[in-house]
Ligand SMILES: *Cc1c(COP(=O)(O)O)cnc(C)c1O
């Protein structure tokens with residue numbers, strides 16, 4: 001069509017409508033003296049509450065103390081239920097006052113933070129028949145006690161076995177915390193000889209470029225231990241990347257703000273790494289947007305000012321964060337604080353927490369729903385850490401997935417070529433026909449075989 005100067009210029013494109021303020025909820029961080037609503041902390045000043053020593057000293061490490069702190073806040077029925085939960089759970093108890101203050105005690109049964117730390121007997125489900133305690137076979141791939149070398153260029157160093165809190169869903173419940181009646185733990189205490197053996201092994205393996213320092217939890221390392229591990233690893237030429245893994249920022253951000261010796265030790269390792277052109281970062285573990293407060297923001301700002309990169313790994317848990325709305329808010333809020341959402345893990349097969357697991361289908365839906373919420377580099381990958389030692393697989397990369405039996409099959413060509421690995425949805429979330437098959441031991445074997453055959457037949 002020839003241009004026609006008499007025609008009116010085209011109308012400007014309609015402006016995008018202003019967003020609903022509800023979509024900016026990720027910026028509404030809890031502030032003020034929120035802990036004072038807990039009777040036991042009603043008189044605690046801001047200065048005390050921000051003091052990491054106060055938090056550590058008042059962390060609750062036995063069930064009796066926990067239940068006493070909750071008296072008057074929750075019903076007697078709830079207390080009895082929690083007592084029964086701890087009696088049956090293979091875990092140690094440790095809850096920080098900060099965490100306890102973030103739980104909504106008016107609704108303790110449904111609270112997503114309570115669910116992660118305090119088991120209730122009435123909600124426990126039978127374990128999946130395919131569960132085994134060290135489901136990731138971390139101990140099989142250990143050339144030195146406490147060092148898992150599964151992938152070629154990276155290794156996982158379990159430096160110690162204590163944490164600032166104990167989580168119900170912990171994959172390493174075989175090792176962290178003190179022994180409980182249910183589980184006699186594999187010991188991973190701080191032990192300098194064991195650490196020296198670990199450094200010697202890493203030194204002897206030129207292919208190792210990337211070391212994850214975990215546990216347990218790097219928050220529990222003393223400043224001089226942060227330095228010792230950091231300097232020992234940085235001095236190995238072929239080590240190019242290190243990550244200190246800690247749940248600390250999610251459960252006791254006060255430490256970053258007030259434990260100057262610890263934060264300075266970490267900063268010094270990061271700076272020494274930078275001088276040597278090596279990356280040293282912090283990996284943390286937020287699971288729910290309500291775990292992030294103004295105190296967290298101050299702590300993350302401090303790390304950001306020091307040039308310390310923080311990445312986050314989340315565990316997908318039923319009724320905790322198993323919706324697009326909750327996970328989207330978490331991802332948005334972490335991004336706002338300059339924390340990079342890295343992974344969302346499908347919950348490992350761990351003893352005593354079947355009520356927290358959900359289906360692979362849920363993980364896939366969440367991934368679809370949150371991609372596009374924010375920058376691609378802040379969009380986490382949903383992964384399955386394949387039971388049996390296959391390592392992390394992109395949840396979408398299954399060779400086969402049967403939503404009736406809940407069996408999915410993965411391969412890991414770069415890690416263990418030729419092997420197949422299975423993941424299992426929790427049985428109570430399967431359709432009735434799937435549940436009926438799991439009730440029959442003969443069918444259990446058959447379902448796994450069917451899945452193996454289907455996976456091998458699938459086009460590649
Ligand atoms: C998770 C993990 C790593 C690190 O894997 P990334 O995918 O690079 O985060 C290394 N070793 C083991 C045994 C692991 O489980």
Ligand code: SF4
Pocket residue numbers: 162163164165166167169170171172176215216217247
């Ligand atoms: S902080 Fe990490 S290692 Fe410690 S109990 Fe929780 S999930 Fe396990």
